Amino acid sequence: MSKMLMIYPNKCTGCHNCELACSFEHEGSFRPGATRVHTFTWEREGFSVPLMCQQCDDAACVNVCPTGAMHQGPAGSNLVEFSQDLCIGCKLCVIACPFGSVRYDSVAKSIAKCDTCGGAPQCVAMCPSGALEFVEDAEQTRSRKQVIADKFKTIFEDVN
C-alpha cells in the first residue's frame, strides 16, 4: 500500500522542527540549505504552512530530466525518485517544478528533494503538532473527514 504526505496548515505552529529533522536526517547537521521541507510564516496573522515535494504522478521534474536521474518510483510507490549517480546537475528539474519543491543545493552539489526518508519521513516524526501526516492511500483524508464528521455529529445532536 502506498502512502502520501498530508499537510494540515491549521495545526502548524511555525516551529521549523520539520526542517531541522530533514536536514539532520540527510546530513547529520543543521543547515537551512540541506532541508527539503520549508515552512512559510505570515507573522502578522500567526499563520504557517510547511511545503515539500508533492510526488506528482505526472511530474514536471521527471518529464524534463534528460538523464532519467529524476524518475517515477516502482509501480504502486507513488514516489518520484532521484538517482544522484545519473544526475548531471543541469537543474532543469529545479526550473520545471511548479511548487518550488526541487532545489539545487550548491554546498552539497546535489539536487535536494523529498525522498520521504525511505518511507519514514522524519519531518512527520518530529512534528510536535500533527501538522504533517504520512498516511496510507485509503486513510489519506481520514483525519480531515473526522473533523467534519465530528461537526456533523454535534450539529445533528443539537437538532435532535
Add this chain to the structure above:
Amino acid sequence: MNGWTGTTLRVDLGRGTITREPTNMKVAHDYIGARGMGVKIISDEVDPHADALGPDNKLIFAPGPLTGTFAPSAGRYNVVTKSPLNGVIAGSNSGGVFGPELKFAGYDALIIEGQAKKPVFLWIKDDVVEIRDASSLWGMTVADTTEALREKTEPDAKVACIGPAGENLSLIASIMNEMHRAAGRTGVGAVMGSKKLKAIAVVGTGAITVADPVAFKAAVMDSRDKIHANPVGGAGLKAYGTDVLVNILNQSGALPVNNYQDAYSPVADKIGGESLAANQLVRPKGCFACVISCGRATKVTNPLYAGVGEGPEYESAWAFGVDSGIDNLDAIIKANYLCNEYGLDTISMGATIACAMELYELGLLTKKDTDGLDLSFGNVASMVEMVRKTGVGEGFGKRLAAGSYRLAESVGRADLSMTVKKQEMPAYDPRGVQGIGLNYATNNRGGCHVRGYTIAVEVLGQGAPTDPHATEGKAALGVAFQDLTSALDSTGSCLFATFGIGGAELASMLSALTGVEYSVDDFMKAGARVFNLERLWNLKVGYTAADDTLPPRILTEPIKTGPSKGEVNHLEEMLPEYYSLRGWDENGVPTPAKLAELSL
C-alpha cells in the same frame, strides 16, 4: 567545531568598523554561550560605572550552542548589556527564529559597540555584514519596520528591532523579533536606541555540526519524550498558554491585585487562559524548535480593541488586568499588541500603570499630571491610552516610560513602586509564595520570575511537594533554580523545557552536540559561575546586601482576602541561609573560597 560556530562578530557603530574574531573557546566551555558568554564579555569589557545609554556600554546578542538544533524548545538568543533601568548586568532572552538565524550566519555572539550618529540598521548575510542607513525606518512600529527591512534586504530575513519606545530611550523598552517575540526586560531596547541601531536583519545559510549525531538524537528524543509526558509541558501550555496561570495563582492566593494591594480576585477567571482559548485564540504558536507551543496567535473582534497578533502571556494579562483593576480581556490584548508595536516590556508597562493608578487614587497624581485621564483602578480606556502615550513618548507617557520606581519616587512614594532594584515584580505575590520572594530579592536583574522560577515547585507541583507559605527549604530551592536557569539560559534553551527535563538532560544534549563532556555537576557549576559573575559585577556597580530586599508592602502589609489572607513575606527567615548556601558572606559578597571553587 561542533555546536558553537567558533566566530564572534564585533561591530563598532561609532567607528563604523566590523571585525570577526575567533570565539574564545575556554570561555565557551566554561560559560556555555548565550547568557553566560554575554555576561563574561560584558564583565571583561564594560566598566560597571559606564553610562548605560552612553557609547561605552555594549550590547550583545548571543545564541547558545543548542540554538539552531532540534534540541526541544532551544531556539533562543540572549541580549546582555548594562541595564539603563537599574544599572545591573542585565539581559533578556527571546525565542522566535532570530537567534537560530544568527547562528546559521555563523556567529556565537554579536557585540555592538559605540554609538552611530544617525539611525542605522545592521544587515548580516553570512560573511557579508553592513551598517546601513535606517533614517526612513526611524519612528516606525515593530511590524512595519520588520516588513520594510525585508523589502530593503531579503524576503526571508529575520529581524530584531526596536519600536518608538526604544528610540525614545524608554527605560522599559524591549527588543522585538519576528514582530511578537520580545527580549522584554531590563530596558534593553533603550540601549539599542541609544546606539541609534534600529534593527538587525539576518539571513544565515551555514551549518551547525554535531559531534556525535547518534548520541545527540537519542538525547533529544529522550528530552522530547519527557516534555511530552509532563502535564504542563506536554499539554497544559499548548491548550491554554501561560495565561492558564491566572486561575492557578488566584486559587493559591498569589495573584496580585491593584498594585499588590491584595492577592486574590473574584473576577480573575475572565482574563485567564481558558477564557482566552474560548474567545480570542486563533491557534497555538511555537518558537524555533519548540515542542511546547505556548505562543498564542490571537484575534480581537470587539471594535473598540480590534486587531490580530500574538499574546498575551500570563504576566501581561495580569499586569494590564487585575493588577490594574481590569477584567476586560479584549482591552488587555489590545494593550499587549500596542506594547509589541511600540517595543515595550508588558510586565513593567502594566505594573507601572497599576502604580500610577494607586498614586492617582491617593491624590498624588491628578488630571493635571495625566493629560486629563482618569486613572482610577479599572479604567479600561485610560489603561490602553497610557500604553499608547508611553509607546510614542507623549505627555504623561514620558513619565510612565521611566518605569514605576522613578514615577513613584517623583511624588515621594517610592515605597508604592512594586519593584526590586527598580524593576517591576511580575505576577506572583511573594506573600502567597515565599520562595519566589527570595528569588525576586536576590535576582541579579531585579524583580524577575524566570531566572529562579520556584513557582514550578511551590505552585505547579513539579518535583517534591512543598508548602508555598512555608520558608523552610526555600533558600536551597532558590539557589538550585537560579543556577539551573543560568546554565539553561546559556545553552539557548527555553525555561519551559524544565517542564519535563532538567540539568541531566540538558548536559547530555550539550555533551553529544559539542563533544565537550559536561556532567550534571559541570553544568550546574557553569550556572553558578554565571550567576556569581553577575553578582560580582553588580557589587562593583554599587549594589549591596541592603538591596536584596522587597517592597515594604510585601514585608509588612498582610494580604487582605483569599487563600493567603494574613500572609506577608518572611524574607528575613530565608536570606541568611541563602547567602550561606551561596558561599557568600553576611554582606552578600562571594567568599574567596567560593570564587576559587568556580574559577572566578
